[in-house]
Amino acid sequence: MRRTIAVATVLLAAGCTTPAPPVIPPAVDYSVWSAGRSTPVADPLYPEKGNPGLDVLHYGLELDWKPDTKVLTGVATLRIRPVVDAPSITLDFTGLTVDRVLVDGAAGTGSVAASKLVVPTPVVAGRPVTLTVAYHGTPSAVAMPSHRGDADEGIGMRAGKDGTLWTMQEPWGALTWYPVNEHPSDEALYDMAVTVPEGWTAAAGGTPGEVSGGTWHYRSTDPVASYVTTLSVDRYRKLTATGPHGLPITDFVRDGADDRYLPVLKRTPELIGWLEERLGRYPYPTAGILMNDSVSAMETQQMLSMGRGAFRDNDLDYFEAVLIHEYAHQWFGNAVTPTTWTDLWLNEGWATYVQNLYEQKLYGFDDAYLKNYLRRRDAELRASVGPPGTPKAGTFAESNVYLCPAAMLREIHEDLGDKKFFALATAWAADNRNRSQDRAGFTTFVNTETGKDYTTLINEWLDSPTTPK
Incomplete structure (x- = not known):
């Protein structure tokens, strides 16, 4: 009764004008990301990674890299389909500071501990939500659970002393640069917009889009497992070619450091053709590679990550064989x-x-x-x-x-x-x-x-x- 009287008094004082109705945001059409629908499961080897209760349909990543300060600033917007009722949204995330959290556009809270981001907002199975997380920091790699020769460099995003940025991340490592459901059973669609200073290039997985004002865009319309997402910032030169049936090929190389690989890279259309004769049509709309400072190589989707440190003996035949291996993964492992x-x-x-x-x-x-x-x-x-x-x-x-x-x-x-x-x-x-x-x-x-x-x-x-x- 008191609330009714108070409202009436305000209306009288305002000359009995009728207030405008509240603005109700339009409902989100989650069906546009239906191709990112998955059936997540718990992992028997690494049950601490991933969350089988969530199915992320789409990641929208807006990233800004400052090579001079080595600070990555990000806004990640996740379209999530809860699989079960839960008291919170729990994702994999580590090493960076959370600045702001929104759940369906409303202010929320989030805390990071033990490589998990926990947002204490209840979710209901089958009722999608949009989670937005703003964050910043200097990414660093985490340990790889292996005795492999390349395990010593770790996995995940890291900043080079020269301001470069790159990642190798199997079985996990995406958690070092964006909040993620870090498990191969939860594949999702991606849109990435990466802003870098003049003279720098951002190379990432997916189909290359426009470059505007220092912002490079990439889109994945086929679902991607988080371990085969990639991003590298370097003073790249971009090379383009056309593969079988008009396939666009984009390579990112650094002048001087990568000159020795160019003869093999120029033959990429031939290499993909050899694979197609045996495995069927290449499964994605674009192909390419980026060179980085890793000591390994990785089958990152639509944009292979090839580490310069893996080919120190200048054996171009070996480089070519590894390139075939990583391209074969586009059929086996990615598709x-x-x-x-x-x-x-x-x-x-x-x-x-x-x-x-x-x-x-x-x-x-x-x-x-x-x-x-x-x-x-x-x-x-x-x-x-x-x-x-x-x-x-x-x-x-x-x-x-x-x-x-x-x-x-x-x-x-x-x-x-x-x-x-x-x-x-x-x-x-x-x-x-x-x-x-x-x-x-x-x-x-x-x-x-x-x-x-x-x-x-x-x-x-x-x-x-x-x-x-």
Whole structure:
């Protein structure tokens, strides 16, 4: 009653004018991001990463990099489909300061601890929300759970002493530069706008868009797993070419530092053509690479990340073979993504075997040599690291998940012959495009596609402590 009287008094004092109705923002049409819908799961190897209760449909990243101060300022807008009711929104995030949080446009709060951003706003299953997080800081890499030779440099975004910025981030690391549901089962669409000073270039994954006022735009209309997103800022020179069926190719190189790679990069249309003959049409609207200061290479989607430190001996044949490997991942790993990290062999086995086949062409060795090499290395790796189908959390992406499943694929290839084997590879990538898959799905697909039962062979190659006979 008191509230009614107070309102009436105000109206009388104002000459009985009727106040304007409140402005109600239009409802968000989340269906425009439906291609980013996923079925997130908890990871058996790394359950602390990711949140199976959330499905991020789209990431809108507005980033600004200052090379002189080495400060990254960001605004991340996430379109989220909650999978379960929850008292808060929990994402992976570390190393940067949160400045502002909005939930559906209303002010919220958020705290970062133990590599998690927690926004204490309840969510309801099936009722999408928009989360906006503004943040800043100097990104730094985190530890990689592996004994690999490149593990010492860490994973995630880092700033170079010269003001450059780059990332390598498998199995995680996106959390070092934007709030993310850091798990391969939750793929999403992306829009990135990265602002850099004059004389600098921002290279990122996705399809390159306009460059306006120092802001570089990139868009991913196919879903992307967070570990294959990328961003690099450097004093790049941009090279363009056209691949098969008019495919736009964009490479980012640094004059002087990357001159030696140019002869191979110029042959990228030929390399993609070789892959298409065996695997089917390249699955994305654009291709390309960026060079950075890593000691590794990465199959980042639509824009490969190739580390200069991985090719110190000036072996261009090796660079070419690795380029084939990373491009093969666009079919195996990116177009078809493993549901959990237990099935990393699905990515690496295929990419490694495709690389092996290309190396036959490059170096001239025969089938018998390849088979003997794979079986010898398989035996060594099973003894030292274990079988590829049951990896350990502390030995992420070690050589057993590369070479052991490649040896398995060699056995299937020999049994089927070229025509049927490459038909199988093409169908696997095409029929499962933009989906997550696992061992059971692969086994069923192979058996159905070939009309033969490979279940025992696949299980033995993935689980046996010794090389199958």
